[in-house]
Amino acid sequence: xxxxxxxxxxxxxxxxxxxxxxxxxxxxxxxxxxxxxxxxxxxxxxxxxxxxxxxxxxxxxxxxxxxxxxxxxxxxxxxxxxxxxxxxxxxxxxxxxxxxxxxxxxxxxxxxxxxxxxxxxxxxxxxxxxxxxxxxxxxxxxxxxxxxxxxxxxxxxxxxxxxxxxxxxxxxxxxxxxxxxxxxxxxxxxxxxxxxxxxxxxxxxxxxxxxxxxxxxxxxxxxxxxxxxxxxxxxxxxxxxxxxxxxxxxxxxxxxxxxxxxxxxxxxxxxxxxxxxxxxxxxxxx
Amino acid sequence: xxxxxxxxxxxxxxxxxxxxxxxxxxxxxxxxxxxxxxxxxxxxxxxxxxxxxxxxxxxxxxxxxxxxxxxxxxxxxxxxxxxxxxxxxxxxxxxxxxxxxxxxxxxxxxxxxxxxxxxxxxxxxxxxxxxxxxxxxxxxxxxxxxxxxxxxxxxxxx
Numbered sequence: 510x511x512x513x514x515x516x517x518x519x520x521x522x523x524x525x526x527x528x529x530x531x532x533x534x535x536x537x538x539x540x541x542x543x544x545x546x547x548x549x550x551x552x553x554x555x556x557x558x559x560x561x562x563x564x565x566x567x568x569x570x571x572x573x574x575x576x577x578x579x580x581x582x583x584x585x586x587x588x589x590x591x592x593x594x595x596x597x598x599x600x601x602x603x604x605x606x607x608x609x610x611x612x613x614x615x616x617x618x619x620x621x622x623x624x625x626x627x628x629x630x631x632x633x634x635x636x637x638x639x640x641x642x643x644x645x646x647x648x649x650x651x652x653x654x655x656x657x658x659x660x661x662x663x664x665x666x667x668x669x670x671x672x673x674x675x676x677x678x679x680x681x682x683x684x685x686x687x688x689x690x691x692x693x694x695x696x697x698x699x700x701x702x703x704x705x706x707x708x709x710x711x712x713x714x715x716x717x718x719x720x721x722x723x724x725x726x727x728x729x730x731x732x733x734x735x736x737x738x739x740x741x742x743x744x745x746x747x748x749x750x751x752x753x754x755x756x757x758x759x760x761x762x763x764x765x766x767x768x769x770x771x772x773x774x775x776x777x778x779x780x781x782x783x784x785x786x787x788x789x790x791x792x793x794x795x
Numbered sequence: 796x797x798x799x800x801x802x803x804x805x806x807x808x809x810x811x812x813x814x815x816x817x818x819x820x821x822x823x824x825x826x827x828x829x830x831x832x833x834x835x836x837x838x839x840x841x842x843x844x845x846x847x848x849x850x851x852x853x854x855x856x857x858x859x860x861x862x863x864x865x866x867x868x869x870x871x872x873x874x875x876x877x878x879x880x881x882x883x884x885x886x887x888x889x890x891x892x893x894x895x896x897x898x899x900x901x902x903x904x905x906x907x908x909x910x911x912x913x914x915x916x917x918x919x920x921x922x923x924x925x926x927x928x929x930x931x932x933x934x935x936x937x938x939x940x941x942x943x944x945x946x947x948x949x950x951x952x953x
Binding site: 702704709723725754757761762 | 852856858859860869870871872873874905907908911915916917918919920921922923924925926927931934
């Protein structure tokens with residue numbers, strides 16, 4: 510019993526020393542300023558609700574290599590901007606039986622969608638927690654008479670990216686109290702649940718071990734302020750919930766589906782852990 | 796003909812009893828420090844095979860979280876402590892306990908249990924993201940655990 514206790518303390522202090530060292534040695538000391546005129550807060554004091562868990566919050570951008578970080582500094586080098594442009598074209602295009610485009614109801618995307626990403630996901634008028642994908646499909650099916658897009662389809666990726674870039678540089682601003690509170694609480698429970706045969710929670714990797722390496726991967730805090738992101742590995746856009754799916758799968762667990770209630774709750778909770786950071790989507794990741 | 800059948804039966808019984816000599820995941824006994832004193836198979840571990848298990852992603856993948864200088868594997872992680880000199884710090888029984896299920900040695904550790912079949916929350920079928928089969932195997936076989944322990948016992952610095 511005493512052996513177990515002292516060994517644990519020893520290992521804990523050793524691990525602590527290591528992660529603190531790794532943090533200073535490995536996390537980039539860099540500032541994100543897109544195109545030289547759009548400063549993004551990538552480091553901030555943690556929100557009140559993270560007391561005892563995190564002191565500071567960091568964008569995943571700080572954990573990436575010099576080359577990957579540089580791609581996000583300039584829209585000409587950021588591959589996700591091609592998807593954003595396609596989304597903006599679709600914005601103005603008429604689709605569906607009602608003969609309307611997004612622009613017909615919302616005006617120019619730069620005006621109509623400013624700040625929207627920063628508040629997502631949020632509770633709708635029917636009391637359901639909706640992500641940006643749900644709002645887009647609601648407009649398409651109920652207002653335009655058009656077909657819903659698949660969560661991870663090309664047109665959905667393009668549109669979510671196009672809408673997201675209108676909030677770049679604005680602070681994450683999700684509502685977690687009132688009607689949102691029960692969803693947030695469930696999301697928090699999911700965040701700390703140790704799933705799968707590896708028995709790992711989101712916190713095991715992104716709270717206890719950010720700054721450390723798991724094989725070649727430099728663990729970040731798993732923030733979603735840079736989403737949707739462009740992943741160099743698969744040369745395509747990755748949605749928030751698709752990233753969650755990959756992380757849960759990597760614990761040798763049965764994942765939740767994109768669009769599931771669980772991932773909606775988790776999205777709200779993870780978004781709230783990024784309060785203080787600015788929206789930087791679409792980010793670039795390896 | 797009859798003789799052949801008899802021999803086959805005998806061989807089968809023998810194989811079965813050899814298999815039952817292996818300790819199943821749910822039957823492993825831990826001491827109160829988290830050690831496992833009894834070999835899982837009764838067969839000595841093979842440290843060369845153990846090194847392969849430790850370095851290979853589809854097997855133990857210990858290098859995902861640990862630096863082990865004796866292994867020729869790139870990008871060794873640092874989520875856990877370095878394993879260099881592990882045999883100076885721990886005896887064989889304690890090392891076996893750590894590999895079987897490190898949570899008996901380090902309460903709440905992130906290190907996954909290598910010889911456990913449940914209960915888990917939403918267990919999956921390896922890395923497919925699909926639900927686990929009813930007879931989900933442990934991550935390592937009993938002999939692979941013994942092989943890794945034999946390998947860890949070679950990690951001496953003093």
